[in-house]
Amino acid sequence: MKNPLRRILPIAALTAALTTPMVLNAGPAHALLPNRSCGAVTTSDSTTAANLNKVLTGKLRNAMTPYRLSCARAIAEATRARGLSDRAAVIAITTAITESVLENNPNKLDLDSVGLFQQRDPWGSYENRLNPAWTTNAFLNAMLRLYPNNSWQNQQIGVVCQKVQVSAYPSRYQPEAADAQRILDAVTPVSSPSKVHLEIVGGDGGMWNTDGDYAVGEWSGAWASMGGSGLKHLTSAVTGNTMHVYAVGAGGRVFTKDANYSTGQWSGDWAEVPGAIEGVTSLSASVTGNTVHLNAVGADGAVWATDGNYTSGQWSGSWVSLGGSGLTALASAVTGNTMHLYAIGAEGRVFTKDANYSTGQWTPEWVEIPGNGSGATAVTAAVTGNTVHVEILSSDGAMWNTDGNYATGEWTETWTSMGGTGLTALTSAVTGNTMHLYAIGAEGRVFTKDANYSTGQWTPEWVEIPGNGSGATALTASTTQ
Secondary structure (H helix, E strand, O other): OOOOOOOOOOHHHHHHHHHOOOOOOOOOOOOOOOOOOOOOOOOOHHHHHHHHOOOOOOOOOOOOOHHHHHHHHHHHHHHHHOOOOHHHHHHHHHHHHHHHOOOOOOOOOEOOEEOOOOEOHHHOOHHHHOOHHHHHHHHHHHHHHHOHHHHHHHOOHHHHHHHHHOOOOHHHOHHHHHHHHHHHHHHOOOOOOOEEEEEEEOOOOOEEEEEEEOOOOEEOOOOEEEEOOOOOEEEEEEEOOEEEEEEEOHHHOEEEEEEEOOOOEEOOOOEEOOOOOOOOOEEEEEEEOOEEEEEEEOOOOOEEEEEEEOOOOEEOOOOEEEEOOOOOEEEEEEEOOEEEEEEEOHHHOEEEEEEEOOOOEEOOOOEEOOOOOOOOOEEEEEEEOOEEEEEEEOOOOOEEEEEEEOOOOEEOOOOEEEEOOOOOEEEEEEEOOEEEEEEEOHHHOEEEEEEEOOOOEEOOOOEEOOOOOOOOOEEEEEEEO
């Protein structure tokens, strides 16, 4: 940890210190002790480090190594081991990048500071401060003490780092936060989500939840009340292992509520999404990185968009019009770093518009999905690989499907009937290579049907979700590990 009380340097030395660029591997002329291990360096770390060097922009630009990757992994594992969210890991990695460039350095180069977080003697013994798990937990303990009631979750990352470290250079942390997220993503084992979280608006206007684990083939078997009143539409998105639910409430305003599936905790109250939009009639949410892109059909029948960055804890604060007119329903899906938005427009036809978040560009026009579909009343979209599966409900309450392959730029050109009758709302989610469709049917009960894209097979029948739910008017589904 950097101490703000520095020894006074001669002017010439101070000038040199301020003007000489930092060299990551530089050190004093005398022999240095080698960096301590942070744990095993895996066979794939060289490739991962090379890939990170293509995208990192801060202190570790072109400087990521397999060793530094192992130190980031140790910090992430220690954070997750105590049930904290990935945002806590991003905060810790941001701090370690800034303090030690992710090196477990045993040399007391800055007073008596050592280790990943450059913690000084009062933090603990020399050996403890060089133990990656111990030193990470010491940092997290300080963070939790300084931010009671998990208030660190709502603060800018650089601000949290500085409050713990009390550095003489507080502005140096925040610029490393984006790289910390990239590094965390790179060291996070990729496994297919297996748990689906299904939310509905019940007959009472409140939200109800049930969970299904497709790894074991079981549902919780009950619907639990999540509160709210007068809700009309739902959508959801996941960052890390936290699900964010968005609902249209009083006055057509948009509200949100979170479920952290690392801790099993829901946020206490519904909070309004910044921007004060009103008259919303439909919602859709998608994620790129740790940013949720929230789209709404406004009272004017056009699409409006706002973004929430769950790394920084900030929303853009305004809703931007994306055009369109007479739109009635929305869905969205992501391939690569591109969000594909789907909307039902005139005569119940389905249109699409893309946002490429690598370039920051939207396609200028809405384009109709091939197949001459019409009469759609609801729409949902889900992705396997580079293929988006779009489902609609027709005016007779049956479901129809078409697929778009964004690797080849081709659609199937037809809409295929998937059966059903009297259905009123749709949502979808993917586990592995299987898409799960959920629909509201007779008496507001919720039914499901699967498409396995490894075998190309659909389940033949719609099956009711356990729990004896009824009266549903809207629904959304998301997946977590």
